[in-house]
Amino acid sequence: MQVSVETTSGLERRLTVGVPAEKIDTAVDAKLKDAAKRVRLDGFRPGKVPLREVRRRFGKSIREEVIGEVLSNSFYEAVTQESLNPAGYPAIERTKDEPGQDLEFTATFEIYPEVEVKGLDQISVERPVAEIQEADIDAMIERLREQRASFNEVDRPAQQGDQVNIDFEGTRDGEPFAGGSGENQDLVLGSGRMIPGFEDGIVGMSKGEEKTIDVTFPEDYQNEELKGQAAQFKITVNRVEERTLPEVDAEFISNFSQKEDTSMEDFRAEIRKNMERELKNAVKNRVKKQVMDGVLAQNEVDVPKALIDQEINRQRQQMMQQFGGGQNIDPNMLPADLFEAQATRAVKLALVLGELIKEKDIKADADRVRSTIEEMAEPYENPEQVVSWYYENQQMLQQIESMVLEDQVVDAILESASVTDQEMSYQDAVKQPEDSPEE
Numbered sequence: 441m442q443v444s445v446e447t448t449s450g451l452e453r454r455l456t457v458g459v460p461a462e463k464i465d466t467a468v469d470a471k472l473k474d475a476a477k478r479v480r481l482d483g484f485r486p487g488k489v490p491l492r493e494v495r496r497r498f499g500k501s502i503r504e505e506v507i508g509e510v511l512s513n514s515f516y517e518a519v520t521q522e523s524l525n526p527a528g529y530p531a532i533e534r535t536k537d538e539p540g541q542d543l544e545f546t547a548t549f550e551i552y553p554e555v556e557v558k559g560l561d562q563i564s565v566e567r568p569v570a571e572i573q574e575a576d577i578d579a580m581i582e583r584l585r586e587q588r589a590s591f592n593e594v595d596r597p598a599q600q601g602d603q604v605n606i607d608f609e610g611t612r613d614g615e616p617f618a619g620g621s622g623e624n625q626d627l628v629l630g631s632g633r634m635i636p637g638f639e640d641g642i643v644g645m646s647k648g649e650e651k652t653i654d655v656t657f658p659e660d661y662q663n664e665e666l667k668g669q670a671a672q673f674k675i676t677v678n679r680v681e682e683r684t685l686p687e688v689d690a691e692f693i694s695n696f697s698q699k700e701d702t703s704m705e706d707f708r709a710e711i712r713k714n715m716e717r718e719l720k721n722a723v724k725n726r727v728k729k730q731v732m733d734g735v736l737a738q739n740e741v742d743v744p745k746a747l748i749d750q751e752i753n754r755q756r757q758q759m760m761q762q763f764g765g766g767q768n769i770d771p772n773m774l775p776a777d778l779f780e781a782q783a784t785r786a787v788k789l790a791l792v793l794g795e796l797i798k799e800k801d802i803k804a805d806a807d808r809v810r811s812t813i814e815e816m817a818e819p820y821e822n823p824e825q826v827v828s829w830y831y832e833n834q835q836m837l838q839q840i841e842s843m844v845l846e847d848q849v850v851d852a853i854l855e856s857a858s859v860t861d862q863e864m865s866y867q868d869a870v871k872q873p874e875d876s877p878e879e
Contacts (some may be wrong), residue, residue: 528746
């Protein structure tokens with residue numbers, strides 16, 4: 441088998457492979473003889489069909505079958521011979537394909553880049569350090585009260601924090617537009633559900649009052665036709681309701697505690713424990729993001745388009761599952777550019793971290809996997825059952841092992857990086873870091 445390799449651009453390679461005619465003819469003859477033993481044709485006894493008749497009827501299709509196998513096998517033999525590591529499937533084109541002559545084909549594909557991890561000692565990380573204060577627990581209890589708030593109708597003008605029931609009709613240049621109207625809609629003023637100016641325009645209105653307000657749609661509004669456009673909304677208030685927060689009593693505590701007759705002291709202790717868990721995860725995520733950003737900044741990597749396309753498809757599928765997409769909906773309806781930046785980032789990180797894992801021979805620590813699962817199971821009523829479920833579910837266990845492995849990689853990088861502690865409040869520490877910019 442003759443093989444030549446050409447670099448067409450970047451990571452793209454083109455293999456030209458020649459296969460001797462004798463190899464194909466021998467395989468075709470073998471398949472024809474096998475078929476002659478099994479084929480049934482009118483006028484011939486089973487197993488007695490002449491080879492020439494089998495060749496006449498089935499020779500072309502059998503040759504195509506053989507060539508398909510030869511193309512696949514020869515490609516993998518060629519990349520092994522040339523020490524190439526393909527990323528994705530090749531585009532194969534036959535350049536010579538005549539019976540009795542040598543077969544020649546080209547295979548165009550991308551290869552994995554060679555990655556050399558560097559610059560880990562140039563990464564700087566600010567690690568949040570925060571203490572949970574009693575005031576933070578008080579604020580958390582207030583948020584829990586707000587989650588259980590009730591609304592009671594009042595006979596006064598609407599204020600921020602009230603819930604109003606409204607009818608509204610939007611127009612642009614005097615003409616209604618799609619999605620611009622609604623009836624009997626409940627809206628909490630100050631919730632930010634509506635476009636800027638809409639909720640503020642309702643403050644001060646009373647039951648039965650009608651008013652037209654002027655607003656401007658944001659420049660980043662999801663509807664292209666309405667971005668930055670001025671509009672008017674005619675609003676009718678049907679009802680004004682005042683928010684009432686529940687008392688923090690035994691009934692209120694029972695809504696959030698798994699134990700019966702939980703005291704206020706125990707309730708606050710449970711809240712602190714949950715907040716400590718949230719703080720620990722938030723700090724880990726903020727540190728991890730800085731580490732990953734630093735790794736990408738120090739390591740430029742050419743990324744095979746085939747891998748990006750695979751990651752885009754994975755993220756499409758994931759989004760469909762998150763939003764409950766039915767099986768009859770094609771994920772390809774979601775535009776690729778919606779995922780491209782994040783997919784490119786994910787593939788770059790996978791290539792660099794994969795090389796680092798190989799260099800340092802990092803494997804998921806079994807004890808750490810166990811403690812992670814136990815920590816995740818702790819908030820449940822029967823933690824032991826949750827732990828057992830993870831260990832009985834191979835797919836879920838592999839997800840935890842991958843997560844732990846990633847944490848161990850971050851720890852390995854932090855050993856080389858420059859890390860400084862940054863004191864901050866609990867509220868600041870648990871804020872989610874912003875998404876990374878496009879790479």
